[in-house]
Amino acid sequence: MAALTGRDLLTLADLTADELQELLQLAAQLKSGELNIRCNKVLGLLFYKASTRTRVSFSVAMYQLGGQVIDLNPNVTQVSRGEPVEDTARVLDRYLDILAIRTFEQQQLETFAHYAQIPVINALTDLGHPCQILADLLTIQECFGRLSDLTLTYLGDGNNVAHSLLLGCAMVGMNVRIATPSEYKPDSTIVEKSRAIAANKIEITITEDPVTAAKDADILYTDVWASMGQESEASARIPLFQPYQINEELLSIAKKQAIVLHCLPAHRGEEITHEVMEGSQSRIWDQAENRMHAQKALLASLLGAD
Structure with missing residues (x-):
């Protein structure tokens, strides 16, 4: 994907x-072994937030491409x-070939991208989580053979996952x-941008009613009710969010072949029950694996193959 070489995400x-x-097609080809891309470059990981899947999947993806990874722990820099x-940003630009940043404010990410000439990837901010949605769409495509x-x-x-889902779903039809509860709706600017991308070709619904939202859905998706940095709000949020829990009752009103996704980590018994997570309709572990394949495709495309 030469058109992406040198760009930011x-x-x-x-x-x-x-x-x-x-990108999704390339990820599928890399996952199947149909393609084997080599990219002997150096990826920096600058993570201000804790991470398991994002850190490990980016690292393994870069190693499998033949590159190197430097963990730039903010606490020791x-x-x-x-x-x-x-x-x-200007110093790292002289050392690295590409940089993935996981932080709180979107503006900090954009400042890095402005001052660094190398590609910069959003590995999660409070506003968006684009790499997660690449994996989500890859998983859905594997399950249904289509996205539209x-x-x-x-x-x-x-939250950030909801924002990126709005954009990603609008883009693929x-x-x-x-x-969500009324006071926890997604950012209105993101909603409007998604509707502009969709151009009235698909349904984009923001509602407070979990039952209406789940009825006849193909995919049910959830995330933790209190994201990183919001831990002090967790106990106050639980009663408000309880009706939005993905459980067997809510899953039963979705389509019979519906799948369940969760970006992890999960608080079992809060946003999702143990039974649903471990049930036959869960695709959560495939979803987690696909972080690596989707990000491998992204790294190869932004860097350009050797």
Whole structure:
């Protein structure tokens, strides 16, 4: 995908719909072994937030491409002592070939991208989680053989995952319903951007009713009710979010062949029950694996193969 070489991925909206579909096709080819791309470059991981799947999947993907990974733990770099973002960005630009950043504010990510000439990837911010949705779409495509003419229902907090799902589903022609308590709806700017991308070709619904949202859905999706940095709010959120739990009762009103997704880590017994997570309709572990394949395709495309 030469068109992506040298570019940043700060949000899914940085891609065209065709580029997104081509990335998913490349990820599928890499996963199946049909293609074997070599990319002897250096990836830096600058993570201000804890991570399991994102850290390990990016690292393994880069190693499998033949490259190297440097874990730039903020606690042991000058970042922890207040070095300005623009200074760190310009220095890392001289050492690395590509940089994945996991942080809180989207603006910090955009500042890095402005001052660094190498590709910068959003590995999660409070506004979006584009790499997660690449894996989600790959998983859905594997399960249904298509992405269009399906309905995905997301239940819970209108957070970064919900934002990126709105954009991703709009780009691939998938109906998307976001069901949240009234005070936890997704950002209205993201909703409007998604509707503009969809151009009235699909259904984009924001609702407070989890039952209506789940009815006849092809995919039920959830995330933790309190994201990183919101832990102090967890106990207050639980009663509000309880009706949005994915359990066997809610799953029973989705389509018979519906699948269940969760971006992990999960709080079993809160946003999803143990029975559903371990049930026959769960595709959560395939979804987690696909982080590696989707990100391998993304790294190869942004860097260009050797």
